[in-house]
Structure formats: structure tokens, C-alpha cells
Amino acid sequence: MAVNIEYRGEIAVVTLDNPPVNALSRAVRQALFDATEALDADPSVKAVVLACAGRTFIAGADVGEFEKPPEPPHLPDLVERIERAEKPWIAAIHGSALGGGFEVALGCRFRVAVPSANIGLPEVRLGIVPGAGGTVRLPRLAGVEMAVDMVTTGKPLVAPEAAATGVIDALIEDDLVAGAVAFARQVLGRPLPNRLRDRAISAPSDTFWDAAAKAVAARARGEEAPPRALACLRRAAEQDFDAAIAFERETFLALRGSAQAAALRHVFFAERAATRPPELAGTVPVSIRSAAVIGGGTMGVGIAAALRDANLPVTLVERDAAALGRGVSRVRGIFDSAVKRGRIAADVAAERMAGVTATTDYAGLADVDLVIEAVFEDLEVKRDVFQRLAAVCRYDAVLATNTSYLDPETIAEGIGGPERFLGLHFFSPAHVMKLLEIVPAKATAPEVLATGFALARMLGKIPVRAGTCDGFIGNRMLKVTRAQAERLLLSGATPAAVDAAMRGFGLPMGPFEAQDLGGLDIAALQRQTARTRGETPFAPIADRLCAQERFGQKSGGGWYDYAPGDRTPRPSDTVSAIIAEAAEGYPRREWDEASIVSMIVWPMVNEGARILEDKTALRASDVDLVKIHGYGFPRWRGGPMHYAEAHGLDRVIGALDAVSSDGLADPACEFLLCAAARGGFSACIR
Numbered sequence: 001m002a003v004n005i006e007y008r009g010e011i012a013v014v015t016l017d018n019p020p021v022n023a024l025s026r027a028v029r030q031a032l033f034d035a036t037e038a039l040d041a042d043p044s045v046k047a048v049v050l051a052c053a054g055r056t057f058i059a060g061a062d063v064g065e066f067e068k069p070p071e072p073p074h075l076p077d078l079v080e081r082i083e084r085a086e087k088p089w090i091a092a093i094h095g096s097a098l099g100g101g102f103e104v105a106l107g108c109r110f111r112v113a114v115p116s117a118n119i120g121l122p123e124v125r126l127g128i129v130p131g132a133g134g135t136v137r138l139p140r141l142a143g144v145e146m147a148v149d150m151v152t153t154g155k156p157l158v159a160p161e162a163a164a165t166g167v168i169d170a171l172i173e174d175d176l177v178a179g180a181v182a183f184a185r186q187v188l189g190r191p192l193p194n195r196l197r198d199r200a201i202s203a204p205s206d207t208f209w210d211a212a213a214k215a216v217a218a219r220a221r222g223e224e225a226p227p228r229a230l231a232c233l234r235r236a237a238e239q240d241f242d243a244a245i246a247f248e249r250e251t252f253l254a255l256r257g258s259a260q261a262a263a264l265r266h267v268f269f270a271e272r273a274a275t276r277p278p279e280l281a282g283t284v285p286v287s288i289r290s291a292a293v294i295g296g297g298t299m300g301v302g303i304a305a306a307l308r309d310a311n312l313p314v315t316l317v318e319r320d321a322a323a324l325g326r327g328v329s330r331v332r333g334i335f336d337s338a339v340k341r342g343r344i345a346a347d348v349a350a351e352r353m354a355g356v357t358a359t360t361d362y363a364g365l366a367d368v369d370l371v372i373e374a375v376f377e378d379l380e381v382k383r384d385v386f387q388r389l390a391a392v393c394r395y396d397a398v399l400a401t402n403t404s405y406l407d408p409e410t411i412a413e414g415i416g417g418p419e420r421f422l423g424l425h426f427f428s429p430a431h432v433m434k435l436l437e438i439v440p441a442k443a444t445a446p447e448v449l450a451t452g453f454a455l456a457r458m459l460g461k462i463p464v465r466a467g468t469c470d471g472f473i474g475n476r477m478l479k480v481t482r483a484q485a486e487r488l489l490l491s492g493a494t495p496a497a498v499d500a501a502m503r504g505f506g507l508p509m510g511p512f513e514a515q516d517l518g519g520l521d522i523a524a525l526q527r528q529t530a531r532t533r534g535e536t537p538f539a540p541i542a543d544r545l546c547a548q549e550r551f552g553q554k555s556g557g558g559w560y561d562y563a564p565g566d567r568t569p570r571p572s573d574t575v576s577a578i579i580a581e582a583a584e585g586y587p588r589r590e591w592d593e594a595s596i597v598s599m600i601v602w603p604m605v606n607e608g609a610r611i612l613e614d615k616t617a618l619r620a621s622d623v624d625l626v627k628i629h630g631y632g633f634p635r636w637r638g639g640p641m642h643y644a645e646a647h648g649l650d651r652v653i654g655a656l657d658a659v660s661s662d663g664l665a666d667p668a669c670e671f672l673l674c675a676a677a678r679g680g681f682s683a684c685i686r
């Protein structure tokens, strides 16, 4: 049974049990509805505690049901039934009360919670608005300002914050259900507060709404749900309860079937699937209680900060005292800046720094559980590091390389105990970026690979398993993007037009602005290495820019010119001349925004298909996660592979054909053709 009722004297305790997260499936809604009827009809019951079994309170509507038409009893009707109950209901919250789960709690007359619980309305992150009264009841309880913040960002509140604002009526430290029953007995002796539907709301001024609309538009560029959620909240503040509920429901149903909601649901399930590669089912990871980072450069210190954020003691290793000193002050800089931005308190920053040990001596690593190497991208330097690590580290310690384009197999060649070796590719800045590509070598033991995934969970990262190849998943696709961007310039587009089109598509930056920010020199070095391997990387214009030492913002010019101390990109006559010279002999075309986007995105999808074909990625959705979490591909478009499937793979192939005949892109690969014929990428994965 999904719902169980027990009686503690005159208090009924309704326990919902629908693992893993007590989502409100149709069966659960029906069982809860039946419970409200039965308890209202039972004269021995004076109040009802609603609690949940397992790790959490109700995590929301069952997102898996959103692919089908809604079935009764509908959630808004259930929440209304609980709110209208003759006896007061008290939600007893542990874990998370999210979305529909929080809306059920808002239907209850009271809410109590353990201090570690969190509550929120994250629906906008799924491309929808709350659909069971959240936008109408929350402002009546918490005030319009707080409701606008919670609903339009989807960010949860921890229980103590919610208690401070009256959203939670009491915090319960010990046994939650016993505490909730005791709370119920106390409130029975007093007059009950009004139901939320009967509470007044004070409508803010137009100025408030204008400012809120501006903030939402700036934060959620391209997204449909946040501004629609704001419109619901405005209705809730300005119209009567029932009219606002009807408007919210209409908005919810309209968005539930939208392309953006489908894309965001795809990402939601992709993020969870990625954490569990099928080959690791039942494998127990190595336990990680301490870590070391080799290299105090940008990447190394970001990784060290990420490890400290997860409370792991970290040893930072550099080759000499001066480099070590610079590394340590960079780590301190990360925490200081977190304090300045209000993200952590000064004492937390001090405690994070206290957990960093600095040394130049590898002997200090004899007892660490995990070492992550993040030294300069030079094969010999890295090989030397691993020889030294293999000699001093425990045999069961995990040894990882953060290489972004060298072959992990070669880096680990000849080390003792190669089964403890693994690629862990972080993205810069490593304490901020969510993506972690996890790259096993041939000899990597399953429990070592599983440790990569367990580490990602500890650090709050999105893990994606990647096979060994040049650039793994992300940088391999990036190379195609950059080549396509240059082909656009050779055939008549300008850097500014390409960047504007990609920003219009939803990326935070266009490909040229991004290169100027990160620096053109790293990719130039990679191309040099590739040429020594006999490859012919395509970057006719970037190569010319680098030859003139135009490395981007740091050298005062790259694809754009920059005034000293100013990061505003300005179109450059020098670059125009370089492009004109490189473009001699290429046919020129007119490029509008849509055709620029398809010149970049469809070849990216084609490379994604090749990546699936050679099994560098396990699933198309993993490719999507890499682009979303590592490269700013708009989440609400679902990632390139989902976007292509939603667009129609036949149309993608048609668009590739149209440009490939002029040498402006590769023709569709076999895997893409297979996916188009079989109705999707997953149908072709063997």
C-alpha cells in the first residue's frame, strides 16, 4: 500500500511510502484522496500528521507521468481536498518537499520539519510552473517577494530559513513523527489559523513587477517557464484565489506539453542515468577520505577547492617552494572570493584553508586515498609524475590524471598497479563547473572506475563516462565547432555575426568570444602536437592569429581587439584582413542567424553521432550532458542530440547535405543515418 494510516490516540498518522522519492503517482494521489475522505468521516480523529517513509518527504509530481495525459484525481484537487479537510493536517517533512510535494504541504494547515529538510518549487527547472496551487498559496504564506524569488529561480530553502519566515511552523530535532504528533496535540487546544486560500495578500506595486520581470528576463534568457511563473504570481497577488488557481492550471497544462519542458525532462533523467554506468551495477567504490592534487596551476587549485568544498583533507603538491606558495595563495583566493560574494562565511573559508596541506615532497602522499594530477599538458612531465606516485602511494590508492587531450593509456604506461589509474577530466574553473568526464584506461579496475562516480557525487558534479580518444567527448566536439566557426568566416560571415547568432541560440558566449576569453594558445599547442602525430587540424585563421601573437583578451587582441583594461570585444580591422587573406578562393554566401546556427550545431551532432558509433560515449544523453555542463549549451534545448532528435534527424541530414557538397561540413556519418532510419540514437547503440 502506498499510504498507511495508524492512530496515536486522537491523532492519525498518514504515512506515504512510494520509493524512491515518494513521487505523487496517480495511485498515490488516489490513496491520499481516499485517506482524506476516510479521516474526515472518522469522529475519533482530531488531527492528521502526514509523513513519508524512506529518505524523503514527497519530491513532487511523478515526472515520468508527464509523457501521458493527466489522469484523475488531479493534484490540485487533492491539495484542495486536504486544505478543506475538517481536521487540521500537519505535514511532517524530512529530506525534500519539492514541487507538488511542497504544494501538498501548503495544503496542510501546518508544516513541521527536521532542520536538515529543504522545501521548494523547482518546477521552472523542468520547464513548467507549479501546477497545484504553489504560485497562489506560497505568496499568501511567505509574502509575494519571497514567493517570486523561490518560484522563478526554483531554488529550495533549508528548513531553518523557511522556519525564520514562517513557512515552517516548527523545527523538530529528534523523532519527526513523534514531534509532529506532539505539535498536533498542542495546536488542537488553540484557534486554528485560516486556511491559506482564505488569507489576504498584499499586492506589490507595478514598479516591483517591472523590476522582477527584468531580473527574470536577464537570468532566464530564452526560457519560457520563469516569466510565465511570474505572470502566475502576479495574478495570485491581484486576483481572487480561484481565478488565480485557474490561471496557474491553464499555464501549467500549456507548458507541460512544450518542447522546452520535454527537453528539461530529458536532461533531468539524463543526469540521473549518467551516474550509473550499467557495467558498474553492484561494484563497490574505494572509500575516499583524503586526497592530493599535483600541480598548483588554475586547474589544480580549482580541483583542490572542489575537494575541500566536499570536506576532504587535501595535500597540494608543487615542484618547488615558490610554485607551492603561489598555488596555496590561489586556493586561498578562491575561498576569499567566495566570502566576498556572500557564498560562504569567513570562518568556513578559514576552515577550508586549514584542511589544505602543502608540500613539495611526494613522500607526504604515502597514505592518501586519491591523487589527482593536474600538471602541465606535457606527456613526459605527466609520465614522470605517475612513476613517482606509483612508487610512494598505497597500492589501493586511486591515481587519476586530469589530462584534457593526452592519451591516458600512454601517461600510465609502465606504472606499477595500472588498475588503480583513471582519467578524471575536470572543467575550468574546477570548483565551479559541474562536468566531470570519467575516462577509464584498459587496465582500470571496476572499483576504481566506480570511485570516479562516487567522487563526482561527493563533489556535486555530473559524471559522464568517456572513452579514450583525442579530446574525449567534450573537446572532440569543440574542435568541430571551432572548425565550423572558421568555415563560416571563410565563406562570408563575420566573428561578430557568428557570436551573436550563437548567443541568440542560447549559449552564454559565441565561439570566438569564448576563445578570446580562454586564450587561443592552448588550442594552438594542441594543434602543434596533433601535427607531430601526422594529423592536419583545420584552423587556417586561428593559426594566423597565433602567428601574430593574438592569443585573446590576455594579449590585448584575438578574434577581436580589446582596449586596455576593457573586456568589450571590438571588431578588428587586422582580423578582417587576416580573414580576407585566408578566404581567398572560398565561395562567399549570405549567412542569416538560423543558417549560422545550423552550420555549427548540426556538424556538432554529426560528431556526437561518431562519438556514439565508436563508443566514446555510452548514450546520446551523455553527449548532451557534456555540452550542457561543460560548454554552456542551453539546458532548455536538451543538449545537441536531443535537440536534433526533436528537430527531426532527416532534416538534420538534409541540412548537412546542403552544406557538405560545398565542403562547408562533413556529410552525415553512418550512425546519424542509422539513427534517422530507426527513429533515434538509442536504437542504433549496440
Ligand code: 3H9
Pocket: 020, 021, 023, 056, 059, 060, 061, 062, 063, 064, 075, 076, 096, 098, 099, 100, 101, 103, 122, 123, 126, 129, 130, 131, 132, 134, 269, 272, 273
Ligand atoms: C511537480 O511537482 C509539478 C507540480 O507542481 C504540479 C503537478 C500537477 N518524479 O535525484 P535522485 C527519481 S514537478 C519521478 O538520484 P537524490 C529519479 O529519476 C516535480 N521520479 O535522488 C531517480 O530514479 P532512478 C518537482 C523522480 O536522493 C530516483 O528518483 N520536483 C522524481 O539524489 C532518485 O533520484 C522535482 O523537480 C520525480 N519527481 O535526490 C524534484 N524525483 O533511480 C526532483 C526523483 O530510476 N527530484 N525521481 O534513476 C529531486 O530533486 C531529487 O530526486 C531529490 C532526491 C532531491 C528529491
